[in-house]
Amino acid sequence: MTVRWGYRRTVREAQTQSEDISSRGVYFFLPTEIKKGSSVELDIVMVMPHEITLTEPIRIRCHGHVQRAEMKSLNRVGIAAKIERYELLRRNNQAGRRTRRQRAAPRKKVF
Numbered sequence: 001m002t003v004r005w006g007y008r009r010t011v012r013e014a015q016t017q018s019e020d021i022s023s024r025g026v027y028f029f030l031p032t033e034i035k036k037g038s039s040v041e042l043d044i045v046m047v048m049p050h051e052i053t054l055t056e057p058i059r060i061r062c063h064g065h066v067q068r069a070e071m072k073s074l075n076r077v078g079i080a081a082k083i084e085r086y087e088l089l090r091r092n093n094q095a096g097r098r099t100r101r102q103r104a105a106p107r108k109k110v111f
Helices: 100-104
Strands: 002-007 010-015 018-021 025-030 039-046 058-073 076-089
Touching: 025 058, 039 076
Parallel strands: none
Antiparallel strands: 002 010, 002 039, 018 025, 025 076, 039 058, 058 076
């Protein structure tokens, strides 16, 4: 999973794996702390058994905010982020077609 967040007028990025994920949030580890309330963007590739989905891995881009950060050890910070919206991505990393409901909702700038 790729995580992006704003830091001092720059965008930082890191690769990690989720420890726990649901439709409303995700918990993952980073080597650095992200402040509570910071905006995050997550690119997630969900791999499910082909026998169930009959398709390739699913790519999802989530947007949300950090709810808490907890130091677990040196260079290992647990981050809990609330997912506020998400979109399915096509193979070329472009967002899929938005639904009428999604188009009607105001879009927030992440960074």
